Amino acid sequence: MTYAKEKEVAIAAATAAAKLCEQVRADIPQAIEKKDKSPVTVADFGAQAIICQALAAAFPDDPVVGEEDAKELRKPEMAETLTKVTHYVQALSPDATPEDVTRWIDHGNGQVSSRYWTLDPIDGTKGFLRQDQYAVALALVENGEVKVGVLACPAMPLDGGQTGALYVAVRGEGATMVPLSGGEPQRLQVVMADDVANFRFVESVEAAHGDQSKQNAIAQAVGITTESFRVDSQAKYGIVASGKAALYLRLPSPKYPDYRENIWDHAAGAIVVEEAGGRVSDMYGQPLNFAEGSKMMNNRGIVVSNGTIHDQVIAALAEN
C-alpha cells in the first residue's frame, strides 16, 4: 500500500487549514475558554471544519478523531463566534454555511477503529495566541500503526530566511519537509551523534505540560550540557526530525500526575521523527498506543530522540 491518495489529501487539507489559521492570527484572535479551562479560537474550529470536509469527501468511510467538537458552537450565545468561523471557512470553501461548518466539525468526533484519522486542528493553541509556534497535525492510523503524518508549522523559521514548514511522512518511505510557501521536498534526517551544535533538547513552553527539572536532569545524564529550548506544540517533533535537536522530553508534570496524552498530540509528529531515522516511545520505552482510544491510557510521558541516545535516555529515566 503506498498511501499516495491519503498523502495528497492530507497535505492539501493541512496546508489549507494552516492558511486559515494564519489569516485568523493576522486578525488577532480572542481566546475562548473550554470546559477543561484550555483555550480555543475560531481558527481551531475553522481548521477542523476544513480538514474534516476534505477527509469526508475523499475517504467517507474513515472516522476522524479530532480535538474539537461543535456542541458549544451551536449554543445561541455562540452565534457570533460561529459566524466568524464560517467567514474564515468561506475564504477556502465559498459556499459553506454555518450548518456545514458545524457538521464538518462533528465529522471529527469519530472513534478509534482499525483505520482512522486523528486531527489536532491547532496543537499549541497557547503558542498560537502568543504569536509563537503551533502546528496543524493530521495522521492516518491503521491497526494501531501510524501510516501517514502531516504537520504544518506556519511559524517555523527555515534555513534561508523563509517561515513555515510542512513535515510529511509515509511509513517506509521516509520523511520530508516542504516550505509551506511551496518548493522542493527536502529529505529529513535526525542529528548524528558527532553534530555537537545540534545535540540539544527541546521541551514545552508551558511548564505545566511537563516536569522541566527532571527533563533537564535526564538530558544532562545523557550528555546534553546546553540549556533546553522551549517550543510550543508538535513543532518539537519537526525540530528533532530536521536534526536541529537530539531529544524532546515530555515527562508527567508533578502538578497533573493523572494526565494522559491525547493521540492527536503525538501521532503525526511520531511518524515524522521515526521516518527521519529517530525513535519515539513513552518514558518506560514502551511504544505509544494508538489502538485503544483518544487517550493513551497505558503510556506515561514521551521520549523522542535521534535514536542513538534512546536506550540511554530510557535507562536514565529508570534510575531517576
Ligand SMILES: Nc1ncnc2c1ncn2[C@@H]1O[C@H](COP(=O)(O)OS(=O)(=O)O)[C@@H](OP(=O)(O)O)[C@H]1O
Ligand atoms: N498537564 C498536561 N500535560 C501534558 N500535556 C498537556 C497538559 N495539559 C494540556 N496538554 C496538552 O499539551 C498540548 C500543547 O502542547 P505543548 O505542551 O507541546 O505546547 S505548549 O508548550 O503548551 O504550547 C495541548 O494541545 P492543544 O490543546 O492542542 O494546544 C494539550 O493537549
Ligand SMILES: [Mg+2]
Ligand atoms: Mg494538541
